[in-house]
Amino acid sequence: MLRRLVLAAAQNRSIERALTHAAPTRAVVDRFVAGRTVDDALRVAGNLVADGLLVSLDRLGEQVHDADQARVTAQAYRELAQAIAAAGLASSVEISLKLSSLGQGLSDGDHDLSVELAREVCAAAKEAGTTVTVDMEDHTTTDATLAAVSTLRADFPDVGCVIQAYLRRSLQDCRTLAEAGARVRLCKGAYREPASVAFTDRHEVDRNFVRCLRVLMRGNGYPMVATHDPRLIAIASVMAVQAGRAKDRYEFQMLYGVRPDEQRRLRARGERVRVYVPYGSEWYPYLVRRLAERPANMLFFARALGGRK
Numbered sequence: 001m002l003r004r005l006v007l008a009a010a011q012n013r014s015i016e017r018a019l020t021h022a023a024p025t026r027a028v029v030d031r032f033v034a035g036r037t038v039d040d041a042l043r044v045a046g047n048l049v050a051d052g053l054l055v056s057l058d059r060l061g062e063q064v065h066d067a068d069q070a071r072v073t074a075q076a077y078r079e080l081a082q083a084i085a086a087a088g089l090a091s092s093v094e095i096s097l098k099l100s101s102l103g104q105g106l107s108d109g110d111h112d113l114s115v116e117l118a119r120e121v122c123a124a125a126k127e128a129g130t131t132v133t134v135d136m137e138d139h140t141t142t143d144a145t146l147a148a149v150s151t152l153r154a155d156f157p158d159v160g161c162v163i164q165a166y167l168r169r170s171l172q173d174c175r176t177l178a179e180a181g182a183r184v185r186l187c188k189g190a191y192r193e194p195a196s197v198a199f200t201d202r203h204e205v206d207r208n209f210v211r212c213l214r215v216l217m218r219g220n221g222y223p224m225v226a227t228h229d230p231r232l233i234a235i236a237s238v239m240a241v242q243a244g245r246a247k248d249r250y251e252f253q254m255l256y257g258v259r260p261d262e263q264r265r266l267r268a269r270g271e272r273v274r275v276y277v278p279y280g281s282e283w284y285p286y287l288v289r290r291l292a293e294r295p296a297n298m299l300f301f302a303r304a305l306g307g308r309k
């Protein structure tokens with residue numbers, strides 16, 4: 001019930017305005033979102049890097065409805081790559097890219113425009129000395145996104161992709177990607193998906209996560225274990241040892257503001273830990289999704305809305 005209310009608030013622009021300007025809620029926003037601008041994002045990234053962490057920057061932009069907007073977004077990503085290099089952070093900070101933000105599905109002659117634009121972003125990232133990971137969105141885009149990554153990897157072999165453990169197809173996708181030696185971020189999955197394509201029981205999702213992880217750890221690629229789940233983190237550490245992987249041949253990934261103590265604890269143990277840092281003008285729906293993931297966060301949110309700490 002509370003979760004439904006919070007998710008409904010994601011659509012509400014007056015709550016967004018109140019959250020942006022009220023002092024008590026500023027702290028809530030700042031915990032999960034780096035700020036609106038590239039400078040904000042690089043300041044937060046620089047602090048995380050100084051703590052020994054790696055970063056993936058997630059640009060929260062406007063929805064893209066036509067080719068012109070998609071080209072403007074691609075230009076913003078190219079500038080982001082240059083800014084990462086100018087800040088001297090290219091060896092520790094990469095870019096997370098959503099193909100929907102580059103107009104996935106819009107065609108440009110015979111081509112999917114998003115693939116052409118993603119190629120330009122990957123080239124800019126390479127020039128800057130950093131890498132790109134392509135986020136995974138809802139299941140209707142999985143085939144197109146994996147095909148895009150496969151195309152991009154021909155020229156940019158270090159382009160990463162994401163596999164969602166809740167999808168029934170994912171074990172087979174992991175086998176293909178592990179064989180190909182790809183960088184693969186494994187996460188549970190964040191979209192509301194039908195039972196025809198996804199496991200809906202969380203224990204089944206966890207079991208599939210473990211099956212996928214085993215394939216990735218034993219494979220030729222670079223596994224990126226994206227979860228805050230203590231049991232899965234412990235299992236991943238054991239599997240890495242069993243697979244004979246040195247600590248620089250896989251990494252953990254977590255969201256900015258979620259379990260920051262655990263991020264540093266893993267780092268102190270010698271693990272590579274990458275923090276996914278969102279920034280940009282469209283931060284509000286992202287923030288509400290994070291808050292809705294945990295009852296404790298929702299209470300924090302509800303109290304902040306009421307003007308109390």
Ligand SMILES: Cc1cc2nc3c(=O)[nH]c(=O)nc-3n(C[C@H](O)[C@H](O)[C@H](O)COP(=O)(O)OP(=O)(O)OC[C@H]3O[C@@H](n4cnc5c(N)ncnc54)[C@H](O)[C@@H]3O)c2cc1C
Binds near residue numbers: 136162190191227258
């Ligand atoms: C780096 C990164 C990139 C991602 N990229 C994508 C993507 O491209 N596509 C996609 O669909 N999804 C993506 N996700 C989101 C992901 O699919 C999940 O929705 C999200 O990470 C929550 O899943 P979880 O594995 O943490 O498990 P959950 O089941 O949500 O949480 C498991 C446990 O983690 C602990 N925990 C979780 N949150 C907190 C918290 N706030 N404070 C303290 N403990 C907590 C608790 O013990 C909880 O029981 C990404 C996630 C990460 C971390």
